[in-house]
Amino acid sequence: MARYQEIATMHHHPIDPLINLNGSENGIVTLLARQDSNHIRSIWQNERICEYVLASDSRRHAWHAWLAGYGMVIGNVAETYRFLTFAKSRQILTDAFGACPAGMVSALGKFGPFARPKHVYFALHQVLSVEGSLANHVFRAAKIEDDDLVSLASAVTMPMSNRVIRTLLKCKMPAQVMVELLWVISRLTPLHDEQHLVRAIAKARQPAAVLVNLLSLMPFPDPPFEQIGALVPITTAEQLRKVGNEFDNCLKGGEEFAYALVSVQSGQRYFYRWDGNHPTLLAFCRCGFAGWILAERSGPANACVPGATMDKIGDELAGVPNVFVGKRGSGMLEWICAR
Numbered sequence: 488m489a490r491y492q493e494i495a496t497m498h499h500h501p502i503d504p505l506i507n508l509n510g511s512e513n514g515i516v517t518l519l520a521r522q523d524s525n526h527i528r529s530i531w532q533n534e535r536i537c538e539y540v541l542a543s544d545s546r547r548h549a550w551h552a553w554l555a556g557y558g559m560v561i562g563n564v565a566e567t568y569r570f571l572t573f574a575k576s577r578q579i580l581t582d583a584f585g586a587c588p589a590g591m592v593s594a595l596g597k598f599g600p601f602a603r604p605k606h607v608y609f610a611l612h613q614v615l616s617v618e619g620s621l622a623n624h625v626f627r628a629a630k631i632e633d634d635d636l637v638s639l640a641s642a643v644t645m646p647m648s649n650r651v652i653r654t655l656l657k658c659k660m661p662a663q664v665m666v667e668l669l670w671v672i673s674r675l676t677p678l679h680d681e682q683h684l685v686r687a688i689a690k691a692r693q694p695a696a697v698l699v700n701l702l703s704l705m706p707f708p709d710p711p712f713e714q715i716g717a718l719v720p721i722t723t724a725e726q727l728r729k730v731g732n733e734f735d736n737c738l739k740g741g742e743e744f745a746y747a748l749v750s751v752q753s754g755q756r757y758f759y760r761w762d763g764n765h766p767t768l769l770a771f772c773r774c775g776f777a778g779w780i781l782a783e784r785s786g787p788a789n790a791c792v793p794g795a796t797m798d799k800i801g802d803e804l805a806g807v808p809n810v811f812v813g814k815r816g817s818g819m820l821e822w823i824c825a826r
Contacts, residue, residue, distance in 0.1 A: 515540055519547065521602040523554050526561060530568050538572065545596035548603070549576040552595065552612075555605035556583030580612075588615035590626040597631050607633045610640035617643040620652040635662035642666045645673035648681050654688045655697070664694045671701050679704055695742045702748040703728075710757055711771060711779045712810060715803050717763035724748055730760055734768050735788045756782075765796040771810065772824040778809030780820045 513528070516536060520527040527550075531539045539547065550571050561567050571579060576595075580587035594611055614636065615622045621639055625631060639662055651672060655665060672684055687700035703724035710720035721727050727747065731738025738744050750756035754773060761767035770783035781800075784792045801812045813821055 548595035552608040553583040555608040613640040620649040638662045721758040
C-alpha cells in the first residue's frame with residue numbers, strides 16, 4: 488500500500504481520507520480507476536481485481552480508453568472480461584475507436600498509474616490519428632498533460648503544413664499558446680505561402696514576437712482620413728514599428744505592439760504621426776457609427792504634448808466631420824471608446 492501512497496503524492500493526487508487503503512483492494516481500485524472504478528469492479532470481480540491492479544500502466548489505460556470509447560453500458564460482463572483480459576491492446580483500442588493509430592499504445596504508457604478523464608483518451612486518439620508533426624510531438628513527449636493534449640487535439644484539423652508546425656514547435660511554448668498561434672496561422676495560410684509563414688515564426692522565439700510577425704503579414708485597412716498637412720496616417724505594420732522605435736515607446740514590439748496591430752486590423756483604432764513642431768504620435772479610436780475620436784496622444788518617450796501643438800492638430804482636423812478632437816483629453820467619449 489505504501490507504494491500507491493507514494494505514487495499518489497508524486498503525481499499530485501492526494502489520497503481521499505475516505506478511501507480505506509489498509510488492506511482494501513477497493514481503495515486501490517478507487518485510487519487508480521477514478522471515474523471508472525465501478526465498471527472496473529464489475530468487470531474484474533472478486534479476486535480477479537488483482538489482474539487489474541497488477542497490470543502495467545499502458546494496459547490499464549487501454550482498458551480505460553475502451554470504457555471511454557465504448558460507452559457506459561456494459562452488456563455481457565463475462566464476455567467483456569474475456570475480451571479485455573486476453574485481447575491485445577491494439578485490438579481493444581480498435582474496438583473502442585474504430586482504429587488504433589500508430590504509437591497510441593506506447594503513448595498510453597506515459598499517462599502514469601491513474602485513469603485520465605474520458606475526453607483525454609479521445610484527444611490522444613484524435614491527435615495520433617492525424618499523424619504529422621503534432622502527432623510526433625505528442626508521441627515523443629516524456630510526459631503528457633491532460634490540458635495540453637486537449638488543446639493540441641483542437642488544432643489537428645487546422646489547415647497548415649507540417650513544416651510550419653515543426654517551426655513553431657521549436658519555440659517551445661505552452662501548448663495553449665501554441666494552439667492560439669496555430670489558429671492565427673491557419674487563417675493566414677490561404678493568403679501567404681509556406682515560406683513567408685515559416686520565416687515569420689523563425690525570426691522570433693517568444694509567443695508575442697511570433698504573433699507580431701504573423702500579424703505584420705496582413706495589410707492595414709484604409710485610414711479614416713488621408714494626410715492633412717503635417718498629420719500623416721501610419722498605413723503599414725512596418726511603419727508603426729519604426730514609429731515605435733523612433734518615439735521609444737511600447738510600440739517597438741511585444742504584446743502592446745501585437746495589441747496595436749490587432750486593433751488597427753480590426754478597424755477599431757488607427758495611428759497617425761504629427762510631423763510639425765513637437766512630433767506627436769496619435770491614436771484615433773472608432774466611436775460606433777459616429778466616426779472617430781482622438782483617444783491617445785504622446786511625444787517621444789511618452790512625453791506630454793504641449794497644448795499649442797494640440798491646438799494646431801485640432802485646427803487641421805476642424806474640417807473633418809467624422810473626427811472629434813477633445814484637445815485636452817479626458818472626455819467622456821475618450822474614456823468610453825479607448826477602453
